[in-house]
Amino acid sequence: MRRRLIASIVGVIAGAVLAGCGGSSVNLGTPGAVAGGKAPGGTLQVAIASAPDQLDPQKTTSYPSFEVLDNIYDTLVAPNPKTLRMQPSLAQSWTVNHDHLRWTFHLRHGVKFDDGSTFDAADVVYSYDRIIHGKLPNAYRFATVKAVSARGPHTVVITLTKPTPNLLSDIGGFKGMAILPKGIASRLNLATHTDGTGPYMLQSQNPGSITLVANPHYWGKGPYVGKVVFQFIPNATTAVTALETGEIDWTDNIPPQDISNLQRNDTLKVATVPSTDYWYMTVNEQRKPFGNPLVRRAISYAINRRAITEAAMFNAATVNETAIPKTSPWYFSYDPYTPNLAKARALLRQAGVSHLSMGLMVTSEYPQTVEAAQVIAAELAPIGIRVNVQTEDFSTWLDRESKGQYDSFILGWLGNIDPSDYYYDQQYCKAADNFQHYCNQQVDRLLTAAGTTSSTARRKQLYDRAARLIVDDNSYIYLYNPDVVQAWSDKVKGFIARPDRAINFDTVRLSK
């Protein structure tokens, strides 16, 4: 009410100064009418931490981009919002042939892109070919794909060079594999414009926000809100204050230390859902003495994962000594490293190492890694490892990681669904993301077998065995699985906080 008063005063001044050019105040906190009936109404005000870098779903790798694009584009299949099991989306059903080398997808009828064109098999072929032939960031997901072809307007066949049981999560795990209309990249600048089949369409954007409007031709249920405005609020205190004052309705820019405060606010809902992400520490095995598994094991015994999780995440995370979280059906319960300084010292002695100095590279992009590093530094000091914490911006961090210019680092892998996402690219000897240079032929054999076995039970066994070896070798010293933390006003109904961090507003309704 008071703000309305100030707004009126400001409006009068603006009117006087600018000779009647003024209009009504546009305030973050004045969403429109209540949604009800069939026509979507009202405006959902959302705060995300940063502006999308670009809007081409197949080219961007930035999370803020996907927060917006999740609502604009669709994939052939999509994870269930709670279980993450792959379910139909633009493909209504699919079959796999007897040798598991040919997948046939039957497409949904009557789906339209924002430009009015009808979705069909040619769009799927175009979209996947664009990723593969353009060598776009997700081309690696098609590593086993021999060809993508259309069999009529509503059938797509993907042929493979070897069985790929995780094909569904590869093509549907996130919107980086979005389906675009055929030939769109030559007609439209996809970095700044969109043309999807999802529940919302891009209406406008400026450096401070992006506005989406409900897609009246959306093939699924919803949307129930007329507009979604994504405001870019980098400072978490500002975002949380704007949520508390009602200027925004939803945010995920919440520092872990603010969670308990927000939970005490009756007008807000705070979701803390275990995510599919994991955070870890690793060492450069090409540098002495970190190639010695005894040294890595000593580090693993010396650190207290619970203390690290508490300091870095204020307990908005679950300690885990393997990668896959407890909530996943692929979880493998294995936790051999109860903190034990005497054992850690003995292992270092056995390795012939004393007075070790170790650089620990972390990044200001993920402040929790800086916090975790401080704790690790304190915990390794008593066993004679002097840790030099090196905080870099993310660009330098990644560059040093690629060039192997580090002793050790802390980072996480986000948005994993299939167990291959958790292990293959990071632990296979020649894998692209095996920056720690870990190599165990037995692990390679297990990961290869698991990656081509179609029986879920058999895959689970193989991944469990691989995980045990990786943990024993301390290729990665796994730390914790963080929670997804999101908060919204109690007038926002129907939002589902998902373990994969996808942000979908198609189920949301607004009430007063």
Place this chain on the structure above:
Amino acid sequence: MIGYIVRRTLQAIVVLFGVSIVVFAIVHLVPGDPIRLALGTRFNQQAYDALRRRSGLDKPLVPQYFYWLGHALTGDLGVSFRTGQPVTQLIGQRIGATVSLAGAALVVALVIAVPLGLLSALRPRTSLDYGATVISQTGISIPEFWLAILLILVVGAKLDWLPSAGYVPPDQSVSGWLEHLILPGIAAGVSSGSILTRFIRASALEALGRDYTLTARSKGLRERTIIVRHVIRNALVPVVTVTGVQLAYLLSGVVVVEVVFAWPGLGMLALQSVQSRDYPVLQGAVLLFAAFFLIVNLAVDLLYARLDPRIGYASR
């Protein structure tokens, strides 16, 4: 006068050329790889090579510079690695927000500095002067981010008087624009205002002690006339210089204030381009900042002649 402006403009072009070389060299020397960053945490050599080729970063640095310079001379500052948008467009989208904030901050600064500095000079070594000194020292010492967060928590949240963050373009709503401008304007203007207060006090005190003020007094002029016609006018020359520097600083983006208030200005753009090693945007933004400084300095120099008829340009 016109000859002077032409000469200064030519000098400015040489300076900008030098700045472009230095900036180009520095941004490429800074550790970090924009292509690696654009691909995210998952590395893929083929995708890396393809993107590097598409961005033109596979070529040696000198041809890269001349390619950039050739386009820059035609007004094309290149395309952002991060967003795929032309740099001129990215800058154009943010310049309104930056000019608004710089203007508001300058108004806040002058509203604080002129009365406080003059009162302080006119009543030296009184409690009023000491009070003004404490206020200006406090303003200089308070970190901008702290003041910004305090304003958000008190004025935005507790009192609920003004919106805590965001930006509304004036063409969308003038009152919305003003409403969102007040708190960032105060946060960015307080420190400049406090610096200016010190300068106004010092130059007014100096003018008060000069012979012409004594002469004016001995002629029996009214104190008000002495202050307005002799003291303020003579004190303004150094004050205008400092105000110009402060304005150029504010135009170059008040990064901290922009980040805290989610104000999409040039400072935030420059910060993002540094973080993502977005070379074309960073080069464009730094060139623009250099141009701001040159233009403001020229304007200040031209203003001297208006303020002090003894200053001329013909002979220089």
